[in-house]
Amino acid sequence: MNATVRRPGAWLAAAAAVAAGAVLIGHVRLDAAPPSFDEAWYLEVSFKLWNALSDGRLLDFAREYAGAFRFKAPLVSVLPLPFYAILGPSYDAAVLANIPALALLAWSLYGLGRRFFSDAAGGLAAAFALSFPLNAALSRLLFVETWLAALTAAFLWRWAESDALRRPAEAPRLGVLLGLGLLSKVSFFIPPSLPVALSLREARPAERPLKLLLTVAAAIALTWYAWNLVYVAGYAFKASFGDIAAKYVTVPPWDPASLGRFLAALLREGPGYPGSLLLALCLGLLGRRALTEPGLRFAMAWLLPSIILVAASRSKDLRFLAAALPGAALALAGALDLVTRERRARLPILTGALALSWTVFALQAAGRAPSLARSDYGSTSRPASAWDTEALARTLSGAAGPGAVIVVGAEHRQLNANILSAWAVRDRLPVTFIHYGHMEGRVEAAVARLSEKDATHILFVDGLQPDQLPSMVPGVDAALRALVKRGALPFKDAGAVAIGGDLTGKLWRREGTIRMSGS
CATH class of the missing domain: 3.40.50 (Rossmann fold)
Incomplete structure (x- = not known):
């Protein structure tokens, strides 16, 4: 029998990516609103890059790229350029650049789920992640978070496959992913840090592949950071913890009401209340085993540090959790897989969990989701502005x-x-x-x-x-x-x-x- 046929999880991951991409295309066709503040800024820089590139002014392109934003990484404005070549420069074309990220996120989570748990867990992890309200909403906007999540998942997948770099052939791939990740956001390194650190405790990598990884990453990231590192590092801290955040959020970081709102939003926009309850139930059934399962430890190490950091920040913007939330999808899929193994009800339970998550996804896309399943970032198509x-x-x-x-x-x-x-x-x-x-x-x-x-x-x-x-x-x-x-x-x-x-x-x-x- 063909190997692909024996892997229904791979088909599920592919189907989830196709469905999410199709919904994104439909959203773009129906959405008539102009870009928001930050989106418009990303578009402005992206159009500058496109103008220089399409005119053949490569030196001007390099200058625009090196000076882009100063305190925000530039990948969000670079990624739409191939879509402009096909569709012309527009807001719609820029948003459609998120489609490859959805595919990369799905495939990477499938790879992680299959490595740590099973083929079924891989497919479920991909499907769960793409259905999370926050991830779905952000994919329909010109924000970098969809690509950030995809690159994070891809990096962690290849890191797991490298066996802590004991397979040196993975080093160049990891270097490319790390470099691109840093060009997507300066905080890219935070979600992967703990999973990588835990694996390094068990086995130190050989020096040569580690140097190769870092050299490739530096060669890519320094194309922009060489000119802007001081600006972006200072802004990132001030925006989360310093005076910039204080001007927009007046309550202290550990205000109980603020923390309560953050937790409620996290449950609503991440796995959702049903998914969160299901994860808690599965972890409870697993008991101490949950602490010893490598896949669950990996997933929680991916998720928890970012939750703590965002909770400690003044802004508590859930968008900053986008790169970590796939860890929740991996944990949920893995826990379900472990709990239902050797059980007759395995297929109905897994199918029911999948159907529930994608029902919420469909309702959200149609603008009919209940308040407990909506994202603050929207997700439905918007009417045209009253002003041209x-x-x-x-x-x-x-x-x-x-x-x-x-x-x-x-x-x-x-x-x-x-x-x-x-x-x-x-x-x-x-x-x-x-x-x-x-x-x-x-x-x-x-x-x-x-x-x-x-x-x-x-x-x-x-x-x-x-x-x-x-x-x-x-x-x-x-x-x-x-x-x-x-x-x-x-x-x-x-x-x-x-x-x-x-x-x-x-x-x-x-x-x-x-x-x-x-x-």
């Missing part, structure tokens, strides 16, 4: 003229400088859009940014309600308007701008030097 930001970018470019630097006085999810910048780069408009910056509620900081960026125009937007904007924006916007109105800032009325819906805009042109530093 692509047309607005062209209108402002024509009104302001080539070389203009336009400050956008709106920080709405569907109307902001990030979105306008992305369209400007894609359409090669000769203008730059900027926002008020991280002004922390201080008009002085916003004015300093206008001066630093040599802003030539300001677009003030009327009609947005304060509760539609970040809390620090309305006060700064009002203060800037007052400064312009009384002549403290050298801007003159350049006419009204059509925005659409209930919004109106007015463009102001600078006619002098910004000399003041605040109020």
Whole structure:
């Protein structure tokens, strides 16, 4: 009999990847909303890279890549480039770049489950992971987390297959995966660290393959980190534990209510309440055996450190757990496999668990999931914005003229400088859009940014309600308007701008030097 036929778990993993990819394609076709703040920024950089590459300006491409983001790893903006070559540069094409990541995640989890448990456990691990509400929701957005999870799973799979590098042929592959992982996020090393450390306690690797692994990884990662390591390391710490996080989250990290919300969200968006209860039940039935099973120890070592670190951070953003949650899928699949072995009810139990997880997946994709199974990151298709930001970018470019630097006085999810910048780069408009910056509620900081960026125009937007904007924006916007109105800032009325819906805009042109530093 053919080996593939004898491995139904492999077919299950493949079917899960195909189903998740098909749902993603359907979502992209139906979703009409513009990208969010961060997504638009990733798009802007991605379009810059595409413009340079498609024009054959390889030196400019290298410069754009080396200077991309500064404090965020650039892979999220590089991965869509092959899809632009086929579909053209667009938000939809960029999101579709997550499809290969879904396949890689499924295949890697199948490999891990099969190595540690059984063929069936491998298929279940892949299917569970792709159905988790958080993973499903993030795959339909232009975030790096889907690729981060896939690269983490692939690295751990090949590490397990290398037998702690006692199979040196795996070293180059592991080096490539580590290098790409670090280019996806500076924190890539956290989820794999404990599983790798535990395996190294049992057997130290030979020096030569370890050096090869690290050399290959460094050669890949340093293409960007050589110029940006200081920026990204400082930002990563501040965003999770330091002053940046403190400005957005005012409660202390160990606030009981905050921890309770985090735990509830983790159960809801990770394995889900049914999956979490099933995992707890299986671990209880296994008893002490759960602590001695290599596969379960590996899975828990993958999952738990990230949960502790995110729980200890101020933001407690579940997105930071995306690379660790596949460990929960592996643990659930492995525990079910161990508990049901040699039992007559094995097939109905495994089938029921699989059906439950994918029922939740289907309901979530259709927008009909109960509140206890929804992701805060959404997952259903969204209606179009009331404002045509692509047309607005062209209108402002024509009104302001080539070389203009336009400050956008709106920080709405569907109307902001990030979105306008992305369209400007894609359409090669000769203008730059900027926002008020991280002004922390201080008009002085916003004015300093206008001066630093040599802003030539300001677009003030009327009609947005304060509760539609970040809390620090309305006060700064009002203060800037007052400064312009009384002549403290050298801007003159350049006419009204059509925005659409209930919004109106007015463009102001600078006619002098910004000399003041605040109020």
